[in-house]
Amino acid sequence: MNEFATNLQTLLASRGKSAKDLADYCGVSRQTAHRWINGTILPNDKHLQEIASFLVVPIGHLSNEGQARIRTQAISELGVISQRLTDKQLCILLKIAQEFDHINPDTL
Numbered sequence: 001m002n003e004f005a006t007n008l009q010t011l012l013a014s015r016g017k018s019a020k021d022l023a024d025y026c027g028v029s030r031q032t033a034h035r036w037i038n039g040t041i042l043p044n045d046k047h048l049q050e051i052a053s054f055l056v057v058p059i060g061h062l063s064n065e066g067q068a069r070i071r072t073q074a075i076s077e078l079g080v081i082s083q084r085l086t087d088k089q090l091c092i093l094l095k096i097a098q099e100f101d102h103i104n105p106d107t108l
Helices: 003-014 019-026 030-038 045-055 064-084 087-101
Strands: none
Touching (some): 003 019, 003 045, 019 030
């Protein structure tokens, strides 16, 4: 069993939620939810975000792999967005990023 499946099982049990509850929330079949729970397959990014929302946890609580995928996607999107910004907008974005650098991520 993979890290994601282990964490998912633990979080579902601690919240009294079932595979059916998860499937209904994510709009997938019970079979798909069971495969996630058993570690047979991993959810795509969209479903990973839905699972985190359903369980009210940051994606990183589900798996390091999921957190890495989201981080990579966010960095890529910032690169694309930054290409369209003016110099002034880029300076503002940099200042915002620097402010976040000083914030403890556990408080977000």
